[in-house]
Amino acid sequence: MNRQSTGMSAVVLVLLALGGFGFLVWSNARPAPALTVLVPTQAEPTIDANPWADILREGFGEDSTPLPTVAIPTGEFRPATLAVNSQLAISPLAPDELGDDQALQTPFALGATPTPPPPTATPLVTDLPVTAQFVTRPPQSWQPPPLIPPLSRDPLGRDHYWLMRPVDSNATNFGLFYYPYGSDGPEDAWRVHAGIDMPNPIGETVRAAGSGLVVWARDGLQTESGVFQDTFSYGNVVVIQHDFGFRGRPLYTLYAHLSRVLVLQGQYVNAGDAIGLVGNSGRTTGSHVHFEVRMGEANTVLSSDVSIPGYGATYNPILWMVPYVGTGVIAGRVTDIDDNLLMDVDVTVRDWVTNLVSDTTTTYIFQGTGVDVNADPNWQENFVVGDVPAGRYQVIANIGGERVTEIVNVLEGTTTFVEIAPGNPNAQIAAEAAP
Numbered sequence: 001m002n003r004q005s006t007g008m009s010a011v012v013l014v015l016l017a018l019g020g021f022g023f024l025v026w027s028n029a030r031p032a033p034a035l036t037v038l039v040p041t042q043a044e045p046t047i048d049a050n051p052w053a054d055i056l057r058e059g060f061g062e063d064s065t066p067l068p069t070v071a072i073p074t075g076e077f078r079p080a081t082l083a084v085n086s087q088l089a090i091s092p093l094a095p096d097e098l099g100d101d102q103a104l105q106t107p108f109a110l111g112a113t114p115t116p117p118p119p120t121a122t123p124l125v126t127d128l129p130v131t132a133q134f135v136t137r138p139p140q141s142w143q144p145p146p147l148i149p150p151l152s153r154d155p156l157g158r159d160h161y162w163l164m165r166p167v168d169s170n171a172t173n174f175g176l177f178y179y180p181y182g183s184d185g186p187e188d189a190w191r192v193h194a195g196i197d198m199p200n201p202i203g204e205t206v207r208a209a210g211s212g213l214v215v216w217a218r219d220g221l222q223t224e225s226g227v228f229q230d231t232f233s234y235g236n237v238v239v240i241q242h243d244f245g246f247r248g249r250p251l252y253t254l255y256a257h258l259s260r261v262l263v264l265q266g267q268y269v270n271a272g273d274a275i276g277l278v279g280n281s282g283r284t285t286g287s288h289v290h291f292e293v294r295m296g297e298a299n300t301v302l303s304s305d306v307s308i309p310g311y312g313a314t315y316n317p318i319l320w321m322v323p324y325v326g327t328g329v330i331a332g333r334v335t336d337i338d339d340n341l342l343m344d345v346d347v348t349v350r351d352w353v354t355n356l357v358s359d360t361t362t363t364y365i366f367q368g369t370g371v372d373v374n375a376d377p378n379w380q381e382n383f384v385v386g387d388v389p390a391g392r393y394q395v396i397a398n399i400g401g402e403r404v405t406e407i408v409n410v411l412e413g414t415t416t417f418v419e420i421a422p423g424n425p426n427a428q429i430a431a432e433a434a435p
Contacts, residue, residue: 235282
């Protein structure tokens, strides 16, 4: 009995398992229901590339205030010009007409400022033709702007760039390279130069290089003791004793060959005041202003009430006159192997980068007289090259057939000193390193 019931239950379990398996097979074998796709009945919206077109089509802004319109120019542009002032005088100004607004003040002044006496005479007028030139005239050329005096950037205090340039930047306000201070000119044919020459047309304004008292302002040939400085060369001259000096020694500047003098003896002037006009009075080969710097006690009598330092008291103006912006000065000594100064030796300054000649000059000529040119008290040089753009340079001299080269670095507003001598090991190394 028990065996039969056990067999029946096993059969039932088998049948149930087969039935469940068959149900799964049947359910998986049924086809999938059909997919229903819904199609929208509204058209897809479009995007207008310029919605402002629809806004304007609707009349938006038609009741607003219209914006002003500017006519487009069709003709050639012409800058506005000022009417010519027919009342503008072309004659030089009298001293009492020179106002303070025409003066450039210099911050370097020692001692009390003297009071200028009232003018008692008219400015000197010569028979030479004077071509008046106005400050507002179109410049023929412009020089770089000069630095502002007084200037001394040397770390040892050796520089003394205290004077402004006596001629404006829209004219020639640098010295002739072929007739520098201390030289005897082309082909050694001229007298040893005690200053520098700035060539300009007759009538160009000459200005005081510094503040001070005018101690001479007249024809250089008309003196009580004879010819001015024992030479016929100067022509019409202005001499200023400045109200600052150097190591207790008075400082003077001299302006020669003027076509007209605009100041009077005894008049006080500020740096930048007009003191004369460029000319060719005296002994010249063309119109220019001859500019000198003198230093020392007055020992040359010009008249009963005027005395100035002698002709042998001149110093190189380039070491006293401010350089251009971005430039410096090279000063140096050219000597033989025994350290004796060599005279009238050509000196060439060559740009280290471009290998092009930047400037040339010659060493001073000392004639062994009481009217020799002088080396600067600080530098003791025998040549100077001014307005050298800041950079690196070769300074070259031919000494007894030997080419000697030194390398220098020029800085703005400072003096770079160099010594050139044969047998200098540094010079030989520099020459070998030159490109």
